[in-house]
Amino acid sequence: MLKDRGSWSYDWRIPLQDLQKYHITNENGDAVSIAFADATRKVKVPHNLRADHINTPSTWTKSTFYTYVVQLTASSVDRLVARQIYSKTESHTVIVAELLARLFADPSLKYFVSVAAGNVALRFLFDNGRFARGQDLFGQLQELQKDSDPSTYNIMLGAAAEQQDLHTFTYILKMMVIYRVSPNTQTWLHLARAVHEDDVRTIIINRMGERGMLADVAARKEAVAILMPQLVVKYLDSGNNAHELIEVLDNRYGSAWCSSSAAEPLIDEIGVRHSTEEAMIFLRKLCDRGYRPSQGMLLLLLRQCSWSNAHELAVQLLWHFRTEYRIKPSMQIYDLLFQRAWKSQLHNCCRVLWLHACIQGCTSFDMQRVVKRSLYVQRRTASSEQSRSSIWEETAGKIITGHGRENNITRFRTLMSLWKPTGADRRLRDEFLRKVRSILDDDLTAVSRYSIRELLDEQLRQALRMDRRWASSRVLKEVPMDCKYSQLIDVQLTPSPNTKSTIDLYTGRIPPVDASTDSAGYCWMREEVRSRHCVCPEEIKREPDAIQHVDSCKQKVTAKAMTTPCI
Numbered sequence: 001m002l003k004d005r006g007s008w009s010y011d012w013r014i015p016l017q018d019l020q021k022y023h024i025t026n027e028n029g030d031a032v033s034i035a036f037a038d039a040t041r042k043v044k045v046p047h048n049l050r051a052d053h054i055n056t057p058s059t060w061t062k063s064t065f066y067t068y069v070v071q072l073t074a075s076s077v078d079r080l081v082a083r084q085i086y087s088k089t090e091s092h093t094v095i096v097a098e099l100l101a102r103l104f105a106d107p108s109l110k111y112f113v114s115v116a117a118g119n120v121a122l123r124f125l126f127d128n129g130r131f132a133r134g135q136d137l138f139g140q141l142q143e144l145q146k147d148s149d150p151s152t153y154n155i156m157l158g159a160a161a162e163q164q165d166l167h168t169f170t171y172i173l174k175m176m177v178i179y180r181v182s183p184n185t186q187t188w189l190h191l192a193r194a195v196h197e198d199d200v201r202t203i204i205i206n207r208m209g210e211r212g213m214l215a216d217v218a219a220r221k222e223a224v225a226i227l228m229p230q231l232v233v234k235y236l237d238s239g240n241n242a243h244e245l246i247e248v249l250d251n252r253y254g255s256a257w258c259s260s261s262a263a264e265p266l267i268d269e270i271g272v273r274h275s276t277e278e279a280m281i282f283l284r285k286l287c288d289r290g291y292r293p294s295q296g297m298l299l300l301l302l303r304q305c306s307w308s309n310a311h312e313l314a315v316q317l318l319w320h321f322r323t324e325y326r327i328k329p330s331m332q333i334y335d336l337l338f339q340r341a342w343k344s345q346l347h348n349c350c351r352v353l354w355l356h357a358c359i360q361g362c363t364s365f366d367m368q369r370v371v372k373r374s375l376y377v378q379r380r381t382a383s384s385e386q387s388r389s390s391i392w393e394e395t396a397g398k399i400i401t402g403h404g405r406e407n408n409i410t411r412f413r414t415l416m417s418l419w420k421p422t423g424a425d426r427r428l429r430d431e432f433l434r435k436v437r438s439i440l441d442d443d444l445t446a447v448s449r450y451s452i453r454e455l456l457d458e459q460l461r462q463a464l465r466m467d468r469r470w471a472s473s474r475v476l477k478e479v480p481m482d483c484k485y486s487q488l489i490d491v492q493l494t495p496s497p498n499t500k501s502t503i504d505l506y507t508g509r510i511p512p513v514d515a516s517t518d519s520a521g522y523c524w525m526r527e528e529v530r531s532r533h534c535v536c537p538e539e540i541k542r543e544p545d546a547i548q549h550v551d552s553c554k555q556k557v558t559a560k561a562m563t564t565p566c567i
Contacts (some may be wrong), residue, residue: 012195015173018265019191020232023183023211024174043070048081051095065112066120066319068101072096075125078361078447079331087435094126100125101133104140113144119152126159134159150176150184158186159194169194189222200231220253225261232269242270243284258291262299262360271304275314280320295330302333311464314340315433318457329456331357335364337460342370347470348463348489351400356456356493361447368444371397375436399488401439406541416549450493463489 046054049555054071057064069366076351077092100121104113118141120223125134131472160169166203183207192204205214205223206425210504214220235245249257255351264346271279283293298321305314321327329337334357341349354371359362374397466489 006388006558010170012166012191012197012200015166015170015191015194016207016545018173019183019188020176020207022177023188030532033211034473037464042076044072045071045076047075048085050077050085051075051092051099060112062112062114065109066114066117069100069117072099073104073120074358081361083444083447093130097125097128097130102138104137110144113141115141115149115152118157121153122155124157131159142194150181152188153181154184154186157190157194159188164188164194165263166194183215185219188213189219189226190221191305201226201230214253217256218311219255219261220257222263223390224245224249224253224257225259228262228324229265232266236269236273242266248411253391258289259438260296263291263293264296267297268300268421276301276308277312280317293327295333298327299330299336302336306336309340309344311340311344311346314459315457318460322455322457329360329362331362331364334360334362335367338367338513342396345388345396346464346467347399348395348459348466350396351488352456352459352463352491354400355446355493356442356452356459358446359450359452363386365445368440372440373399374398375401375440376433401443446493449496451496452491452493454492459489459491466494 021450054068054075055069073096075092075096078202082092088097103109104118104121118137120136121135125137134156141152149294153172156172157169159164160172173183173187176187186209188204192201195204197202204392205227208214208219208223212224218406231249232242232245233246236242263283267279267283267286270282283297284300287293298317301312301317305311318329334353338350338353338357354367356361357367374393374395377394377397
């Protein structure tokens, strides 16, 4: 941001002097920030909707302008749904950023722009890496002569601190001083994050304590989270245990210092130095003090299990976090478990994780890449002399994909009949590729058409027992693949009530529609129904006796009259 990057801008003492000089001890900047965060939660946020389809207010006021900005920035689209409502060249984040730029640049709306709305937009842009647009928006707010509060600058300071860019941090802080905006407690905490040295962080936190800024519980939690990575390593390296560190923190910051950002490095270090079981015991002690784990804590513990191939312990962790803390696996957790099961060549575990991830809409890019590569690999040689790893690479994707056991056995045998050595008949190869694409697409769009009743941890426990039994009985080497497919774990899927009228691509049947079906579920699925050659309920209603052609399977089906409307 500065043309001349002098050495002074990298000296942490320069911003610290400014903070000590211009900070007001009893300012209300933190209260403004907290009130603003609470107001954001009251706005109804759309989900799985294109950003440019969010309704604009009929009448523009400061309140409706702020509400519209919050709806834009807080709206979210599931990745699998985004494939249906956005083209390959479009992105939800990019479209939101463009809409925000046009919104704040519109001269007819400049009277309705508020500092709160500008802060929401700035936070979105900087959090999503749109730094240039964020700087432009800040300049527009300055031109509109909107009096900024500390939270506006703290958003930009937080982005600089996240990158540990002390040069940019110093520049923004100088701007803050020039415009006579007093730094608050959050500004000090951002400076502690921006510096690289652990000793400097300790100096900044100690200066905050001397000025009474750590009297607030939220400030204490954030300060401990900043210092925890260095503190836990220091205490454990010196021969002390984690319990002594807890006592030191209690004496210095009180008993309410624990947060997710502070607990995760502590539990991680205990698990690395000792064991995951001991880390779990210590986690229970933190929970007795009022701490509630998050998905990040579950991911951290599962990563430790993956290092030691402790599959049973990983399943136990899933069960424990579900029953005790009601935490569901995230996309990162599905990806971690699936990649470990794939490397361990566990057919049943891979199948359970793949189908559960598809139903929950949590298939990561790496998961899709691995499965797709295995699906598209054709037989390299007609010889039966192949290593176990090459057999797994060529067959695993073809075995674990697809849902519905009986239907999949027929489909798998058809697929394997087309699976010939590389260089075979081009017609067979094209038919093979078309079939593979159909199978993969059917799995990835199952999130909109099916639900699953079985719990992930329970099915994984059963799948792991089956895989262990297969390994001990030499099923992996001696049983043919089609027989192996018939012995796979059965994952029962239930058609989702909002999509009962869609045609199954492989049976050509139209399931009956319940009269209580929620027709609103068809709204965002309209594009998916057309792209997958399914019959829209509105078309079936208009021509109840017409014969519908399903291009993907070339079957003719007779559609019965349906009463559920399509909005």
